[in-house]
Amino acid sequence: MRKARAVLVSAVLATGMSLSLGAAPAHAETLNGIYRDYSECQRVGSYGDDQGWWDDWRCEWMNQYRYYFLYS
Structure with a gap:
């Protein structure tokens, strides 16, 4: 039973991580x-x-680097 629970928890965590890594804010x-x-x-x-x-x-000017950064 412990092995089955460990495998199930690992599968759930892996699925959650894969879904969250692919998401980016709009x-x-x-x-x-x-x-x-x-x-x-x-x-x-x-x-x-x-x-x-x-x-x-x-x-955008970044004073700490003393360069302009182009964001799009």
């Missing part, structure tokens, strides 16, 4: 580049929008 953003200049970040963001690679994008 508003998840992807990092698409790191740039030293704001103008370069804006240029690449606009180009990606024109090419249809992403619908919305933003350049």
Whole structure:
């Protein structure tokens, strides 16, 4: 009985983990580049929008790294 319970618990945990790992929030953003200049970040963001690679994008300054991060 112990072995059957251990196998059942393992199967339930594995199923739960596999379902939760595949889920991502609907508003998840992807990092698409790191740039030293704001103008370069804006240029690449606009180009990606024109090419249809992403619908919305933003350049965010990270003071701790001293770079601009392009998210879409």
